Amino acid sequence: MRLRVWPADRLRSVDPRLADAALALGLTGAAAVAGRQYHPAGWPPFDATAYALTALVGLPLAARRRAPVFALVASCLGFACYLAAGYQPSLNFWGPAVALYGVAARRPPRTAAACAALCAAVVFYSGLTAPEIGLTVTVVQALGVPAVVWTFGSGARTLDERNRQLAELTARLHREQEWRERQAVSEEQxxxxxxxxxxxxxxxxxxxxxxxxxxxxxxxxxxxxxxxxxxxxxxxxxxxxxxxxxxxxxxxxxxxEDAEGGGxxxxxxxxxxxxxxxxxxxxxxxxxxxxxxxxxxxxxxxxxxxxxxxxxxxxxxxxxxxxxxxxxxxxxxxxxxxxxxxxxxxxxxxxxGRPDPANVVPGPGxxxxxxxxxxxxxxxxxxxxxxxxxxxxxxxxxxxxxxxxxxxxxxxxxxxxxxx
Known part of the structure; x- marks a missing residue:
């Protein structure tokens, strides 16, 4: 029986833009389905406005690699409007969190800190719209979620920088090795x-x-x-x-070969x-x-x-x-x-005994x-x-x-x- 193994290289070969677009569509669709199916008492129905605001929260994630700060700000504003309209948080809660990961993985710490504060504010606001959660859980959620996401994103950024440095070092070593090989060949010649x-x-x-x-x-x-x-x-x-x-x-x-080895x-x-x-x-x-x-x-x-x-x-x-x-x-x-x-x-x-000029090779000796x-x-x-x-x-x-x-x-x- 042959087992089919899907190598990781096949996943790496996927265009990152297509992967981000798929993530944005998937999260938007999941949030829309969850908001439609899960409807506790006391919350307004999930109507066309809720669908539109859900799209404003999830679709900006398609630009989280090319414009991570824009994706975060757009997702946070869309989520804030969604909450201000009185809809239940649902899975839209994850839009700003995923956008924050993109900022922390690709932007300097100062920019990531400002975006983490914006994300924390939106998460805190989402907790306030659900009084049954309680203030303590709301505060912990507002501080913990951005901190965890920022930690993982910063680790990814550090790993990416190290990989880039290793790639540059490998290329430099390869160039030095080629230079040494050329020098060795020239010296032997x-x-x-x-x-x-x-x-x-x-x-x-x-x-x-x-x-x-x-x-x-x-x-x-x-x-x-x-x-x-x-x-x-x-x-x-x-x-x-x-x-x-x-x-x-x-x-x-x-x-x-050598003289002792049979040559x-x-x-x-x-x-x-x-x-x-x-x-x-x-x-x-x-x-x-x-x-x-x-x-x-x-x-x-x-x-x-x-x-x-x-x-x-x-x-x-x-x-x-x-x-x-x-x-x-x-x-x-x-x-x-x-x-x-x-x-x-x-x-x-x-x-x-002078050499015949016809037998002397012209040019410098x-x-x-x-x-x-x-x-x-x-x-x-x-x-x-x-x-x-x-x-x-x-x-x-x-x-x-x-x-x-x-x-x-x-x-x-x-x-x-x-x-x-």
Whole structure:
């Protein structure tokens, strides 16, 4: 057996104006029927005038939402005229009470208090027209009925205000959530753009230089051309490995997988130990790179090492693009609470290895922007600009945790000497 359930939403979907009109007609009809059927001795008969005055009491309730004060005043005046004509109160007593509820639910307390006083006066007058009720009951009725109606109406107004505030708060939270989602998407897009830029720009710059050199020396120095092709092959494999690592991270994040949960294992994240390979590739492109270390090397957070690695990689890529024959010094300085990485070149240009303008993408570069964004993620800074004595310098500063105590550190080796 199926039970039909009428949801409350179906009632809420009814037009409030139709509901008020139905209430006004229903109360007017009930009062007319009760006045016609219930006729105690001593009261005048319920005639056409009584019907008209009953309509003046009940029908204004149709406007109790749109004009609650008007509905109350009209209903009270109609009830007062009805009582002054000598008719029994009957159900017309409820007209002013229902109108007062509408005022208390939709108007400020000061307006509701004045309307409650008017309603109390009319109710008190209705008690005086029926001496058999007694003065005490009349007073209690005149004070109690408006007070109870006002209390319920004021509670409804407070609840409506809270619901409106909650709706506004919900809408605000929804807007903030959408904004945070857009920010997260934008940040992820920037992060992916930085990774792709660093990988593609560096490796493709090396490949471009080596390809140009191989084509230039192929007729006269086949061995050098063959070495250049070997560098191209190795560099392209390294680029593919890094691109595969990035794609694996993106695919695993999209599928909700991780390396321990059955997803594809991640390739190692590049770090400071990989600077030797970067230096070798750049040297093969014709740039003299001197890689130095100052201070005792120690393990650093993977994100910090990746940031330093990418900044060095991008700085060397810029040297390949803009100062092919420059001599570059990369100095990695370990300090107790900071890591300094300085890339300096002497600014010499020229040579056969210049990139072909047809292979250079027009428009402003994003290298320095990406460097600063990376450093900012880890609380660091990047200072880049030309040197007074010539050339260019990029300096990265990253805050790091203090290293292990001296007893736990490896024996220090010669400082300020090339490590690669």
């Amino acid at each position: 920037r992060r992916i753009a930085r990774e792709l830029h660093d990988v593609v720009a560096h490796h493709m710059s090396v490949i471009n230089v080596q390809a140009g050199m191989a084509g230039y020396v192929f007729p006269s120095a086949p061995e050098k051309a063959r070495a250049a092709l070997g560098t191209i092959s190795e560099t392209s494999r390294e680029a593919l490995r890094e691109l595969r690592r990035i794609l694996t991270l993106l695919r695993s994040a999209a599928d909700g 594809a294992p991640y390739a190692p994240i590049p770090g400071l130990a990989g600077l030797r390979d970067v230096a070798e590739r750049v040297r093969a492109a014709g740039v003299a790179v001197d890689l130095r270390t100052d201070g005792a090397p120690r393990p650093l957070p993977p994100g910090v090492e990746l940031c330093a690695y990418r900044v060095v990689q991008e700085a060397l890529t810029n040297v390949i693009k803009h100062a092919r024959h420059a001599a570059v010094t990369v100095l990695v300085s370990y300090r107790p609470h900071e890591l300094f990485v300085t890339i300096t070149d002497d600014g010499r240009e020229g040579g056969y 994003h290298g320095l922007i990406g460097m600063r964004e990376r450093a900012r993620l880890y609380g660091g800074t990047v200072d880049a600009g030309p040197r007074t004595e010539g050339g260019f310098r990029v300096r990265l500063t990253l805050p790091v945790a203090a290293g292990p105590p001296p007893s736990a550190r490896p024996a220090p080796g010669p400082q300020n000497r090339p490590s690669a």
